[in-house]
Amino acid sequence: MTGKLTLAVIPLSGCGGCEVQVLRALALHEDLMERYEIVYWPLVVEETKLPEKVDVAIVEGLVRTRENLEALREARLRSRTLILLGSCAAWGGIGGSADSFNPRLSMKAIYGREGIEESAEMLPRAYAAADLVPVDYIISRCPPPVEHVVLALRAIAEGKKVPVADSTVCSQCPREIKPVEKLEFKPGLPGPNADPKTCFLSQGYLCLGSVTTVGCGAPCTRHGVTCFGCGGPHIEIAERRDMDIVTALAKKVATLAGLDPANDLDKVVDMLLKVYEPRRFYVFTFASQVLRRKPHGYAVHALASTRRDPVFVKRLEERAHFASGEEGL
């Protein structure tokens, strides 16, 4: 061999944005191109089969079909270091919202029949890749910053450990946190009336920055949009069974308003869930088994409320009816 590490990028059901970030990382940093040799990457090289032994494998996207599952298992078996790239692979991501719908009804709404024999076999639910196989590194966010990809690839090439993110987006956000006089939540996104210098939580808007893992530099809050939590929950929330995104956020807001985080927790959680749909807290983590298994979590509530949403169900049925009518013509 040439002394280079072999690199394989395996796309699952995803948009391909994370692959573009890897491409940018390799294009911008020449030292990475000297250390890595791309052996399998459908976007870039013509090789059609994953080699038997790979040093570093990067997996992108979530597991939606049987083919995805086999590709992921193959990647784990044949690679020495497995990196999951992006929110989809780590937490289910936007694609995890597919769990809101019945897959057979969705197929009917789009194609007019429940299944297509010659197409890929759909799994009954969407899985985050991190729930299915043991992994070495997770680079979350949607899309993952180029710097993180570079840091991880460089550290692996040098045989070092990659530092763990143990803070939240708040630590990089320039907005000033002020105590809340009267606890109330405003639905929707902040408009032009919102104060550009004050924290969104202090103003009563829902911002997930205080429960989301650090690493982006808080570009959304700098530009006046609340954090949607694309990085996934903070490591302490993911690890501890008694914590969840909703309860952790409610504790922080309750303390800002001068309430007791232990005794008034239920009150604040009720207020939050009255104003916002439960799925608003799990935009990027809807398919993650980590959050669905929390005993005091609301991810399963979010799933149930979305599946029973009459507007969603009615729209799907209408579309299914329309699709079948089209085919009959």
Add this chain to the structure above:
Amino acid sequence: MPASTVTIRILRERCKKCLNCVRVCTAFDGVFEEGPDGYPVVARPEECVQCLICHTVCPANAIVHENYRVTMLINPDEAIIERYRNMV
């Protein structure tokens, strides 16, 4: 609690000066206090009961408890032997 074992640090590069830790501390006098520059300071570390509620309410995870609650499993056989040895 043995005050000498636990060291509380506030990481200033992360701290957002929200003073949630000052509001929430369950110790009688409160471990944290607002400093002159707006950052919280660890005024009474010997009061800390290590409930770690300040960790859960800090929006930026800026509080670090070093040497937190060192748990040791004692060997019961050794302890019993020691007890009987003292009795005899």
